Amino acid sequence: MTKKVAMITGGAQGIGEAISRRLSQDGFAVAIADLNKEKGSEVAADIEKNGGSAIAVKLDVSDRENFFAGVKEVVEKLGRLDVLVNNAGLGPTTPIETITPESFDKVYHINVAGDIWGIQAAIEQFRKNENGGKIINATSQAGVVGNPNLSLYSSTKFAVRGLTQVAARDLASENITVNAYAPGIVKTPMMFDIAHQVGKNAGKDDDWGMQTFAKDIALKRLSEPEDVAAAVSFLAGPDSNYITGQTIEVDGGMQFH
Numbered sequence: 001m002t003k004k005v006a007m008i009t010g011g012a013q014g015i016g017e018a019i020s021r022r023l024s025q026d027g028f029a030v031a032i033a034d035l036n037k038e039k040g041s042e043v044a045a046d047i048e049k050n051g052g053s054a055i056a057v058k059l060d061v062s063d064r065e066n067f068f069a070g071v072k073e074v075v076e077k078l079g080r081l082d083v084l085v086n087n088a089g090l091g092p093t094t095p096i097e098t099i100t101p102e103s104f105d106k107v108y109h110i111n112v113a114g115d116i117w118g119i120q121a122a123i124e125q126f127r128k129n130e131n132g133g134k135i136i137n138a139t140s141q142a143g144v145v146g147n148p149n150l151s152l153y154s155s156t157k158f159a160v161r162g163l164t165q166v167a168a169r170d171l172a173s174e175n176i177t178v179n180a181y182a183p184g185i186v187k188t189p190m191m192f193d194i195a196h197q198v199g200k201n202a203g204k205d206d207d208w209g210m211q212t213f214a215k216d217i218a219l220k221r222l223s224e225p226e227d228v229a230a231a232v233s234f235l236a237g238p239d240s241n242y243i244t245g246q247t248i249e250v251d252g253g254m255q256f257h
């Protein structure tokens with residue numbers, strides 16, 4: 001039987017890598033779509049070594065044509081597409097007065113437009129499936145509560161939550177679900193960079209920078225990428241078939257509603 005296929009953007013490191021490995025363990029053939037194809041290929045090779053099916057695709061999510069070409073390549077190589085995880089994102093440290101037209105365009109093109117191009121490219125393929133498909137978007141705890149120092153980033157992640165709800169309504173009649181995950185403070189290169197910058201801007205060290213984010217975690221530990229991958233596994237699998245338009249907060253209890 002052909003395996004179901006999941007495409008994970010930004011799958012070469014951090015949370016995306018953990019999701020790629022987890023979905024492979026769940027039985028998906030995975031396509032690791034990343035700007036960094038070399039790293040993506042290393043992860044794909046390791047997944048194959050462990051008995052999974054994986055390919056790496058070079059992709060810039062902010063380029064609409066490139067996203068459609070990437071999805072086409074995945075379908076040519078793996079035969080179909082069932083799940084798209086819009087995980088790639090940029091997390092610059094930008095107090096509000098430092099935002100420029102250039103930084104605005106760059107971050108919104110990757111974090112927001114990238115998800116829209118992904119949804120458009122994926123649904124073309126999902127319409128060929130008997131059972132629709134699943135879109136899963138990366139938002140953040142910073143997309144639920146505005147984060148100081150991350151004004152630009154935080155606002156894109158609010159946009160992703162809105163986009164998730166809108167797309168869920170638009171696509172529900174075609175049995176396409178759209179959900180999101182909102183990680184908290186996860187041990188990845190992005191988060192270590194943010195902690196470093198925030199610490200440096202305050203004349204303090206990286207640990208101080210990390211603590212400004214981590215102090216409100218009820219479970220009193222930073223998140224592993226695998227904590228997030230477990231929630232994505234649920235959203236990608238059949239147990240979430242009746243869930244759409246939702247954001248799952250995987251943040252160790254940073255905020256309650």
Ligand SMILES: NC(=O)C1=CN([C@@H]2O[C@H](COP(=O)(O)OP(=O)(O)OC[C@H]3O[C@@H](n4cnc5c(N)ncnc54)[C@H](O)[C@@H]3O)[C@@H](O)[C@H]2O)C=CC1
Pocket residue numbers: 009010011012013014015016033034035036059060061062087088089090091110138139140141142182183184185186187188189190191
């Ligand atoms: N690390 C954290 O604490 C949190 C992360 N997130 C979100 O989770 C997602 C993954 O974050 P991390 O793993 O921490 O990031 P990361 O920076 O460690 O890894 C991101 C990956 O995306 C790739 N990438 C960047 N721009 C791309 C583009 N234009 N096209 C294709 N690939 C691109 C990079 O090459 C890299 O492999 C992001 O959307 C991020 O905003 C949300 C909440 C917390």
Ligand SMILES: CC(=O)C(C)=O
Pocket residue numbers: 091140141142183184185190191194213
């Ligand atoms: C990087 C991120 O999403 C944070 C700090 O919430």
